[in-house]
Amino acid sequence: GEEVAQTPKHLVRGEGQKAKLYCAPIKGHSYVFWYQQVLKNEFKFLISFQNENVFDETGMPKERFSAKCLPNSPCSLEIQATKLEDSAVYFCASSQSTVISGNTIYFGEGSWLTVV
Amino acid sequence: DQQVKQNSPSLSVQEGRISILNCDYTNSMFDYFLWYKKYPAEGPTFLISISSIKDKNEDGRFTVFLNKSAKHLSLHIVPSQPGDSAVYFCAASAKEGYGGSQGNLIFGKGTKLSVKP
Numbered sequence: 001g002e003e004v005a006q007t008p009k010h011l012v013r014g015e016g017q018k019a020k021l022y023c024a025p026i027k028g029h030s031y032v033f034w035y036q037q038v039l040k041n042e043f044k045f046l047i048s049f050q051n052e053n054v055f056d057e058t059g060m061p062k063e064r065f066s067a068k069c070l071p072n073s074p075c076s077l078e079i080q081a082t083k084l085e086d087s088a089v090y091f092c093a094s095s096q097s098t099v100i101s102g103n104t105i106y107f108g109e110g111s112w113l114t115v116v
Numbered sequence: 117d118q119q120v121k122q123n124s125p126s127l128s129v130q131e132g133r134i135s136i137l138n139c140d141y142t143n144s145m146f147d148y149f150l151w152y153k154k155y156p157a158e159g160p161t162f163l164i165s166i167s168s169i170k171d172k173n174e175d176g177r178f179t180v181f182l183n184k185s186a187k188h189l190s191l192h193i194v195p196s197q198p199g200d201s202a203v204y205f206c207a208a209s210a211k212e213g214y215g216g217s218q219g220n221l222i223f224g225k226g227t228k229l230s231v232k233p
Contacts, residue, residue, distance in 0.1 A: 043223040107159035
């Protein structure tokens with residue numbers, strides 16, 4: 001597709017439930033990034049993929065968070081046993097190559113997760 | 117500690133005048149900088165970028181200036197239009213091989229620009 005597509009747009013989960021978010025990158029883009037934005041603050045980098053391989057996971061919480069990018073499937077970000085503090089907008093982004101090569105990262109519209 | 121700082125949470129400008137949004141960074145390994153514009157309930161939209169080998173990049177009404185010695189960049193919008201009202205985020209990326217951050221953007225907290233008719 002011509003844009004980064006994220007689903008669902010909104011998700012409400014009770015504390016302790018699982019949340020799973022999906023992202024389809026722009027066609028031809030081999031890099032996918034996940035960012036978390038809490039309360040309109042700055043974006044926190046979570047994880048990036050180069051195709052189906054984890055490229056950088058330095059921002060991923062050690063527990064409860066996992067992500068995958070499998071061939072011919074949307075990428076996913078999963079949160080096991082959600083907590084109130086996980087409430088945030090989760091943005092997926094994609095790019096053709098690394099930013100330092102002069103490429104731009106394009107963002108989806110975000111998935112709003114509310115944990116109640 | 118914040119590596120990318122946008123010290124003005126908000127800015128109000130009259131239509132037709134210049135808007136200047138500022139961004140400071142602390143990490144000398146950053147070598148590529150981007151500005152994103154964000155409307156409520158939407159994702160950030162890429163606006164303009166600059167590599168550290170340049171000190172200026174221009175695209176239509178938007179110009180980004182980079183002062184490496186001061187670790188400062190600014191986005192100029194001339195003339196400002198009401199449709200420019202949005203939150204503007206400054207973002208930076210580190211050099212290849214630095215701390216696994218290749219391709220990872222570090223964002224500031226944003227500046228909300230209001231352009232009044």
